[in-house]
Amino acid sequence: MFFAEPTQSGFFFLAPWLEFAPVIGLLINLIFGRRFNEITVGTVASLASGAAFIVAVLLAWSVAANHGEVVRWYLAEWIHIGDLQLDWTFRVDSLSTTMMLVVSGVGTLIHIYAIGYMHEDVRFKGDTGRYPRFFVFLNLFIAAMMILVSGDSYMMLFVGWEGVGLCSFLLIGFWYELDTLGQSSWANSNAAKKAFIVNRIGDFGFLIAAFIMFWNFRSFQFDQVFAAAETVAPGVILAITLFMLVGVAGKSAQIPLYVWLPDAMAGPTPVSALIHAATMVTAGVYLIARSAPLYILVPQAQYIVAMTGAVTALFAATIAVGQYDIKKVLAYSTISQLGFMVAAVGMGAFVAGMFHLVTHAFFKALLFLSAGSVILGLERGHHHAEHSHHTEKPNRGRKAKREEHHGEARTEHVEAFDPNDMRNMGGLRRTMPTTFWLYMIGTLALAGLPPFAGFWSKDEILADAFTEGFTAVYWLLTIAAFFTAFYMGRQIWLVFFGEPRHEAAAHAEESPKVITVPLIVLAVLSVIGGALNLPGVHTFAEWLEHTIEVHAGEFVWSVAIISTILALLGIWISWLIYGRNPLKVGQPDPLKERLRPAFTGMENKWYVDELYQAIIVTPFVKLSQFLADVIDWKFWHDWFHETVIVGTYNWVSNIALNRYADQRGIDAFANGLAGVTQWLSATMRKIQNGFVRSYALSVLLGVVLIVGYLILK
Amino acid sequence: MVPISYYIILSAILFTIGVVGVLIRRNALIIFMSIELMLNAANLAFVAFGSVLKSFSGQIFVFFVIAVAAAEVAVGLALIVEIFKSKRSIDVDQMSSLKG
Numbered sequence: 001m002f003f004a005e006p007t008q009s010g011f012f013f014l015a016p017w018l019e020f021a022p023v024i025g026l027l028i029n030l031i032f033g034r035r036f037n038e039i040t041v042g043t044v045a046s047l048a049s050g051a052a053f054i055v056a057v058l059l060a061w062s063v064a065a066n067h068g069e070v071v072r073w074y075l076a077e078w079i080h081i082g083d084l085q086l087d088w089t090f091r092v093d094s095l096s097t098t099m100m101l102v103v104s105g106v107g108t109l110i111h112i113y114a115i116g117y118m119h120e121d122v123r124f125k126g127d128t129g130r131y132p133r134f135f136v137f138l139n140l141f142i143a144a145m146m147i148l149v150s151g152d153s154y155m156m157l158f159v160g161w162e163g164v165g166l167c168s169f170l171l172i173g174f175w176y177e178l179d180t181l182g183q184s185s186w187a188n189s190n191a192a193k194k195a196f197i198v199n200r201i202g203d204f205g206f207l208i209a210a211f212i213m214f215w216n217f218r219s220f221q222f223d224q225v226f227a228a229a230e231t232v233a234p235g236v237i238l239a240i241t242l243f244m245l246v247g248v249a250g251k252s253a254q255i256p257l258y259v260w261l262p263d264a265m266a267g268p269t270p271v272s273a274l275i276h277a278a279t280m281v282t283a284g285v286y287l288i289a290r291s292a293p294l295y296i297l298v299p300q301a302q303y304i305v306a307m308t309g310a311v312t313a314l315f316a317a318t319i320a321v322g323q324y325d326i327k328k329v330l331a332y333s334t335i336s337q338l339g340f341m342v343a344a345v346g347m348g349a350f351v352a353g354m355f356h357l358v359t360h361a362f363f364k365a366l367l368f369l370s371a372g373s374v375i376l377g378l379e380r381g382h383h384h385a386e387h388s389h390h391t392e393k394p395n396r397g398r399k400a401k402r403e404e405h406h407g408e409a410r411t412e413h414v415e416a417f418d419p420n421d422m423r424n425m426g427g428l429r430r431t432m433p434t435t436f437w438l439y440m441i442g443t444l445a446l447a448g449l450p451p452f453a454g455f456w457s458k459d460e461i462l463a464d465a466f467t468e469g470f471t472a473v474y475w476l477l478t479i480a481a482f483f484t485a486f487y488m489g490r491q492i493w494l495v496f497f498g499e500p501r502h503e504a505a506a507h508a509e510e511s512p513k514v515i516t517v518p519l520i521v522l523a524v525l526s527v528i529g530g531a532l533n534l535p536g537v538h539t540f541a542e543w544l545e546h547t548i549e550v551h552a553g554e555f556v557w558s559v560a561i562i563s564t565i566l567a568l569l570g571i572w573i574s575w576l577i578y579g580r581n582p583l584k585v586g587q588p589d590p591l592k593e594r595l596r597p598a599f600t601g602m603e604n605k606w607y608v609d610e611l612y613q614a615i616i617v618t619p620f621v622k623l624s625q626f627l628a629d630v631i632d633w634k635f636w637h638d639w640f641h642e643t644v645i646v647g648t649y650n651w652v653s654n655i656a657l658n659r660y661a662d663q664r665g666i667d668a669f670a671n672g673l674a675g676v677t678q679w680l681s682a683t684m685r686k687i688q689n690g691f692v693r694s695y696a697l698s699v700l701l702g703v704v705l706i707v708g709y710l711i712l713k
Numbered sequence: 714m715v716p717i718s719y720y721i722i723l724s725a726i727l728f729t730i731g732v733v734g735v736l737i738r739r740n741a742l743i744i745f746m747s748i749e750l751m752l753n754a755a756n757l758a759f760v761a762f763g764s765v766l767k768s769f770s771g772q773i774f775v776f777f778v779i780a781v782a783a784a785e786v787a788v789g790l791a792l793i794v795e796i797f798k799s800k801r802s803i804d805v806d807q808m809s810s811l812k813g
Contacts, residue, residue, distance in 0.1 A: 690809025696735050
């Protein structure tokens with residue numbers, strides 16, 4: 001599988017630097033990070049990510065200059081065993097460069113944001129030494145994500161797939177010894193483990209799909225698989241695509257494997273924005289778009305994928321309505337929006353799905369980072385309020401803070417204040433005006449109001465569902481869009497309007513420029529991002545056309561008007577409930593009184609975690625305990641090992657070997673020999689009477705005997 | 714010419730006297746003398762056969778026997794002297810320390 005491509009004009013030779021640049025960045029921070037100050041660490045990491053972005057831009061330009069021709073850049077041999085021919089080859093085409101641009105572009109902005117965010121986060125958590133580690137992980141993530149999007153085979157993609165899963169695990173558990181309130185707990189590390197384990201289930205599906213693929217096609221390379229796919233039975237393709245859907249459900253947080261993503265909010269906010277909203281979770285969407293030639297062959301699989309996405313979109317949107325944690329709302333919103341994307345690529349609307357992926361990356365990163373800014377603002381306000389109360393408090397150094405971190409003193413310091421809880425917020429538009437406006441832009445983009453980016457991409461999905469005859473999907477997504485507008489409106493009213501419901505909110509402070517400037521860039525992208533693929537122009541569709549088979553979506557006025565009206569309706573209802581009469585301190589959610597059982601369900605995430613706990617985790621733990629206690633310990637150890645093996649051994653050694661073979665056989669022989677020798681010597685000693693003359697007589701007798709024998713013979 | 718049988722008979726008589734002497738006497742010196750008697754009985758037989766068979770081998774053998782007997786007497790008498798020094802006796806029945 002060597003690609004002796006003719007020398008391409010362009011910058012394709014830079015492709016490996018997509019991965020090398022972040023790896024160099026992370027190595028520098030890994031080795032020297034402890035000695036650098038925070039600005040240097042952040043700058044190195046941001047430059048590394050920025051370099052990857054520049055490479056991505058040059059690659060995209062080169063693809064455009066080559067009229068979208070697919071270029072494979074062979075870097076090194078990886079695995080060559082029999083039929084298995086895997087190389088480290090970069091695939092540069094319009095689809096992969098789109099992902100590269102999103103990953104490195106949004107990634108770089110989030111790196112810059114993280115310089116400011118982590119500066120404060122490590123101080124609130126009391127461990128400044130952990131600052132460089134964050135950027136090492138972040139760069140590692142960029143490198144892994146680049147492997148994922150630039151790989152030329154399913155196995156190369158899988159390497160990145162696992163790599164980003166690892167980074168997700170590491171970053172969710174970044175404060176592994178704390179919980180989200182900053183108290184000593186294993187909550188964060190449990191969230192990290194949950195994300196990793198649930199993703200393993202998805203990875204299992206991906207691997208099965210890959211194995212079936214290799215078994216039938218003898219290749220993992222995209223083009224060879226796609227070329228061979230048309231020659232095999234549809235059942236094989238159906239199996240591949242459905243197992244692949246399991247992988248997608250794991251990585252892109254779809255039903256039934258979405259449960260890890262809300263818990264993943266335990267990670268620092270830049271992580272939530274980068275990995276759990278903008279890039280990693282869209283890997284599943286990318287995988288389906290990449291495998292478009294396979295999915296097109298099996299309409300049943302397409303239908304299942306689309307329904308999975310649509311149901312997830314609505315289901316997660318309803319849960320988002322009942323959440324109080326500002327990041328949890330966004331997490332369920334992300335699941336919901338991923339449902340939109342998966343539904344789109346499932347329907348074969350690959351352009352719409354990828355388009356929504358891009359715009360979602362902009363506005364959801366914007367929302368998460370703004371939420372991070374809100375959280376930091378509250379933390380600042382909280383500390384401010386704390387310090388005005390405790391002015392006599394001695395000015396302790398960082399070391400002392402670090403030590404109280406695990407001790408009792410810390411609880412007195414924080415008093416379990418939850419800066420993520422929207423019930424603690426309110427009125428922040430006055431104290432954090434910049435963040436407020438940025439959040440508004442993100443909200444309007446997510447709610448899907450024209451002319452923001454989210455409107456165009458979401459509307460294209462809806463229009464495709466409408467025109468392609470996926471009626472059920474269309475209605476599910478439309479209702480989900482209504483809920484999206486509602487929960488975002490609720491969030492805006494709860495967070496930014498009304499009166500502060502906690503003194504931390506009253507004392508909240510605006511974030512510094514290092515945090516707001518990347519947000520402004522993302523806000524601009526969230527506003528104008530829709531221009532990528534305006535109806536009738538279809539820039540993005542033409543761009544992707546070079547890689548995957550696309551059909552330009554039409555603009556359906558009725559769909560656009562219905563979704564816009566529903567979005568406005570959602571925001572209006574949220575105003576009626578939350579905006580007109582702002583929430584008071586200690587007041588329960590007004591929606592709770594109106595639709596009591598339904599809201600309790602939403603609030604408790606429809607008890608899915610409890611359900612999984614009951615039907616999977618608990619039986620699994622019970623089974624493990626049974627296996628450990630009964631099968632392993634009682635059966636294997638106590639009975640089989642102790643009784644059967646040791647007993648048999650003891651019996652064999654005691655009875656057979658000891659009593660019979662040893663005592664009666666070997667010992668008897670040895671004792672018999674000794675007895676014979678004793679008896680013989682006791683007999684013979686009588687001859688040894690010491691009289692020389694009797695010896696002489698015996699000599700004589702001997703001589704006589706011998707001579708007599710010689711004579712007489 | 715004396716027939717060979719006479720020599721053999723004489724030799725046998727001498728040897729028998731030696732054997733009986735070794736067996737029945739307790740005095741170490743006497744036993745020694747009896748051993749000498751047996752050696753010389755053998756010497757006599759050697760010489761007799763040598764002369765009958767017209768061969769020098771018998772006589773050469775005798776010379777060796779005499780030389781070895783002399784050496785044996787030297788060692789034996791030295792032993793008897795040492796035994797006498799410790800036991801004040803040369804009675805061979807007293808020398809039974811190696812009794813089983």
